[in-house]
Amino acid sequence: MALRGGLLVETGRPQDGCSLLQTAQAKLEAARNASHAPQVAGMLAEGLAATGSNDEALSAIEWAIAEARRRGGTWDLSESLRIKGVILASRSPTDAREVDATLRSAVEIAQRQGALAWELRAMTSLTRERLRRGRAAADVFGDLSAVYAKFTEGRETRDLQAARNLLEQRLDR
Numbered sequence: 001m002a003l004r005g006g007l008l009v010e011t012g013r014p015q016d017g018c019s020l021l022q023t024a025q026a027k028l029e030a031a032r033n034a035s036h037a038p039q040v041a042g043m044l045a046e047g048l049a050a051t052g053s054n055d056e057a058l059s060a061i062e063w064a065i066a067e068a069r070r071r072g073g074t075w076d077l078s079e080s081l082r083i084k085g086v087i088l089a090s091r092s093p094t095d096a097r098e099v100d101a102t103l104r105s106a107v108e109i110a111q112r113q114g115a116l117a118w119e120l121r122a123m124t125s126l127t128r129e130r131l132r133r134g135r136a137a138a139d140v141f142g143d144l145s146a147v148y149a150k151f152t153e154g155r156e157t158r159d160l161q162a163a164r165n166l167l168e169q170r171l172d173r
Helices: 004-010 014-030 037-050 056-069 077-090 094-111 114-132 137-149 158-172
Strands: none
Touching: 004 014, 004 037, 014 037, 037 056, 037 077, 056 077, 077 094, 077 114, 094 114, 114 137, 114 158, 137 158
């Protein structure tokens, strides 16, 4: 149910996805099964953010981060921090330092864990945010380019395509 909800969020039906994710979350709580709770909370946070419920989204992702840290830093802590950074960036007014610190932390945790896919995602979000704020291209693209270059296959995955599209903007500047 949670995976179906996450898929609905990813494919442009966040309200339907959030409904399923909230039900899945309630069922996990009722069964006292917290093993996937941070991941479900992360998907829910993305869905809530997509519906404009940023405060609820921030609350959900902060819970997921706290739970991950309580457990000693789960495999998806980097992704949860990335989601938080993206949510923070969408708020008005945006605290650029907090957004940068959160996304940078996501990148660093992914690097420490050797989680190249999470590192790419976090670096793509950080690059996108810095460009949005008007940072000079020379300051922004180097790190993303270095992470992107580490991939030898899977160039047609959504995350690699997003990074490549962002890097191609460098040529347009």
